[in-house]
Amino acid sequence: MSAKRFFASDYAEARSKFLEAAATTGGRMQSYRHPLKGPKGEALATDVLRIGSPSARNVVVIQSATHGVEGFCGSGTQVGWLRLGDWKKLPKNVAVLLVHAINPHGFAWVRRVTQENVDLNRNFPDFSRLPKRPALAELMPHVAPDAWNDATGAARRAAFAAFVAKHGPMGLQETISGGQYDYPDGIFYGGREPTWSHRTFEAIVGKYLTRAKRVAFIDMHTGLGPYGHGELITMGRPGDEKFDRAVAWYGDAVTSPEAGTSTSAKLEGLMERALARMLPKAEVTPIAVEYGTYPTGFVMESLMADNWLHLRGDLASEQGRKIKADIRKAFYPDEDDWKELVLLKARLVFRRAIANLAA
Numbered sequence: 560m561s562a563k564r565f566f567a568s569d570y571a572e573a574r575s576k577f578l579e580a581a582a583t584t585g586g587r588m589q590s591y592r593h594p595l596k597g598p599k600g601e602a603l604a605t606d607v608l609r610i611g612s613p614s615a616r617n618v619v620v621i622q623s624a625t626h627g628v629e630g631f632c633g634s635g636t637q638v639g640w641l642r643l644g645d646w647k648k649l650p651k652n653v654a655v656l657l658v659h660a661i662n663p664h665g666f667a668w669v670r671r672v673t674q675e676n677v678d679l680n681r682n683f684p685d686f687s688r689l690p691k692r693p694a695l696a697e698l699m700p701h702v703a704p705d706a707w708n709d710a711t712g713a714a715r716r717a718a719f720a721a722f723v724a725k726h727g728p729m730g731l732q733e734t735i736s737g738g739q740y741d742y743p744d745g746i747f748y749g750g751r752e753p754t755w756s757h758r759t760f761e762a763i764v765g766k767y768l769t770r771a772k773r774v775a776f777i778d779m780h781t782g783l784g785p786y787g788h789g790e791l792i793t794m795g796r797p798g799d800e801k802f803d804r805a806v807a808w809y810g811d812a813v814t815s816p817e818a819g820t821s822t823s824a825k826l827e828g829l830m831e832r833a834l835a836r837m838l839p840k841a842e843v844t845p846i847a848v849e850y851g852t853y854p855t856g857f858v859m860e861s862l863m864a865d866n867w868l869h870l871r872g873d874l875a876s877e878q879g880r881k882i883k884a885d886i887r888k889a890f891y892p893d894e895d896d897w898k899e900l901v902l903l904k905a906r907l908v909f910r911r912a913i914a915n916l917a918a
């Protein structure tokens with residue numbers, strides 16, 4: 560069966576596909592309205608669907624669009640899971656909470672960040688003791704240049720190559736993508752305060768999860784790793800309770816930046832750590848499903864270009880349209896085979912989470 564019908568071409572279509580599929584389940588739905596509009600004047604919201612017995616204390620949370628544009632993928636898996644009827648096989652002691660577009664503004668504007676130019680998955684640090692990343696200072700003129708052209712591109716590639724020669728490829732990746740709190744005009748900026756999406760996440764957790772005993776948190780991402788491959792990423796090392804539980808549930812292929820086995824760098828200010836803090840009495844087992852798209856160089860260039868475009872460029876120009884097409888492609892390969900791979904893996908991951916919570 561073709562997967563592509565579950566995936567959308569823009570945020571508004573994704574939202575209506577989700578709401579229509581959700582309505583067929585008889586589950587409890589709620590919308591958290593966003594104060595701003597999308598590029599076509601469309602309403603923005605985070606939509607939540609809870610399926611399962613009201614008394615179930617084991618909850619699987621499946622979230623899309625933490626990184627806006629990556630929501631094309633996550634939304635498609637949520638809609639597919641609903642439309643293919645997987646929810647009908649839910650055990651009595653497990654509920655599923657689908658969080659559709661936790662960062663609807665980024666999704667609608669085809670951006671990774673929130674409207675505050677913040678990376679939502681770096682926006683959960685201890686704001687009274689923000690992490691520092693001094694090595695980033697020498698790279699910032701190249702990460703966020705005043706102009707986006709061949710000359711600034713050549714200077715950036717030279718600066719990055721010199722940095723890699725000293726610190727290695729993962730050193731560059733961690734410095735740029737690990738999360739930073741000093742450059743609001745940069746990328747992977749974690750912010751100085753909770754964003755709208757951060758506060759909405761807290762509201763959802765407060766309303767739907769405070770009585771849960773066990774929570775499986777599945778956060779859907781794209782942009783790292785081989786095309787169509789869904790890497791299962793958790794935090795910690797072998798021997799840590801959370802890490803070992805994730806391996807027991809999802810298999811030996813689970814990776815972790817701390818263990819040095821992931822395509823992802825070590826990250827600051829993560830949502831999944833905040834979730835565990837918000838639910839101190841619950842057993843929380845988080846996993847990020849990270850689907851590969853295209854080579855990391857293209858993905859990173861598209862992010863820096865998009866950041867420049869929204870800060871200093873012209874969205875309506877030919878260059879602006881090219882940059883928007885590139886970032887969309889970098890996080891959402893609009894290919895049928897990619898969508899098939901994505902949905903297949905997602906259904907298997909959701910099934911394992913549900914089965915392990917039911918056990």
Ligand SMILES: [Zn+2]
Nearest residue numbers: 626629780781
């Ligand atoms: Zn992501």
